[in-house]
Amino acid sequence: MDAEGLIREYLDRLGTLARERTPEQAEEIVAGVREHIEAALAEAGRRDEATVRTLLDGLGSPEAIIAAGMFEDDQPSTAATAIRAGTDARGAYVGGTEIVALLLIASGLLLPFVGPLFGLVLIWVSQRWTIPVKIGASLVALVLLALPLGVLLSGPLSTSNLSTRTPVVMSEAPVAPSPIPIASSH
Amino acid sequence: MRDMVAADASRVMTELRRGVVEHCVLALIGEGESYAFDIVKVLAARHLVTSEGTIYPLLARLRRDGLVATNWRESNSGPPRRYYRLTDDGRRALDVFVAEWSAFRTAVDALLNARVAAEVRDGR
Structure with missing residues (x-):
């Protein structure tokens, strides 16, 4: 598969998995990763297959990215929880x-x-x-x-x-x- | 057995990173408006992320939770880029974490150092 095909397939898979787990944030996640890929390739100055494969390896598989659960839809980030828990105490x-x-x-x-x-x-x-x-x-x-x-x-x-x-x-x-x-x- | 211990340590580090990385992201963004690609590069260089892509779901969540906000900036090379900055809530979350982390690190270091001292004393 050529470099562009690899990127397309990667982003499609990421989008599918993200929409299953966190529909509201799926688009933002895919857009972020797409931007990352473009920035990295621009920095490398090449778009050949080997460069793209190395780049996608560094990003991790779409499965790994989604499985890490960093978006935790049902559970706000720990930082946000700390803020909310402290809202009453720290409000004034x-x-x-x-x-x-x-x-x-x-x-x-x-x-x-x-x-x-x-x-x-x-x-x-x-x-x-x-x-x-x-x-x-x-x-x-x-x-x-x-x-x-x-x-x-x-x-x-x-x-x-x-x-x-x-x-x-x-x-x-x-x-x-x-x-x-x-x-x-x- | 040794492998099991190593695997266990690696799992602990994964969990530790997970809890800590989001605050490292807040700290990086707190230094000034940041481009996600640059944030990921810093974290990767310091071995704080294993899969670089996991930062994007994290950034999406921090934005949804109102800890960071974004705006688009024109780029010399390619399409406009999304830049992240801390909100007041984000700044507060970071401040809380910095204070607690410092106490946490001191306590853990003290205990680990005490253990090392005991081992040296007992000639192990």
Whole structure:
């Protein structure tokens, strides 16, 4: 069979199989593969039978392409599923968890240690916020965690047992918050 | 037995690729409007696809799911070409995957490295 015949037969077979499995996308799949073949042959600068056979081998048989099931008509792509599953949680930028986290962090001024610490946990639990936002919010929480400790450390009441205190280490890394500030306050 | 183990590993890699490749496609498209032929070439060069043709059903699905959009561009050589770009949903899907993949890779690497360390320690 000549090169053009091979291509025609290949695309016909692909079209038939695609229409059986995923009728709405069949045309798009065949058009894509046809474009690929034309681009590859243009790049090769030849349309002889050997070149076409090698090219079709690389594409895989129509059976293999359809059997791989990448179109999964009945099952949306995993990426789309992840988005849909997260739509409720991620639809709004601020939801219950985030509001409570912000309130707890802000309460650091009234409720030292405990508020910002729980706020910090909730920040990382949040499904809406991305890592950079979480790091930013964590820095605020860490500052509010450290503030009362700084006051205690420098205050007259704390001078007697100053040496037993663990120094507060401020970390900018997005690691789980260290419980050191609470432990050292007792 | 050795053949069975090898066949099993190959099946695992096929399944792993399948789940990961669509996000590699999103990542490639995320770098700028892309021509499908170029996407396939990059994936093939990195041995991420075995049958290059499987990318076309994948692209059709990503478009149907609204993760990518297309437009036609004139070509110097031949008919107009379809170019792919990420939609906002596609960008979000990619961001989610990048974050989760990074944690996943770190965890797997840590476990595999721990196993290697144990083997070295036990003199195996």
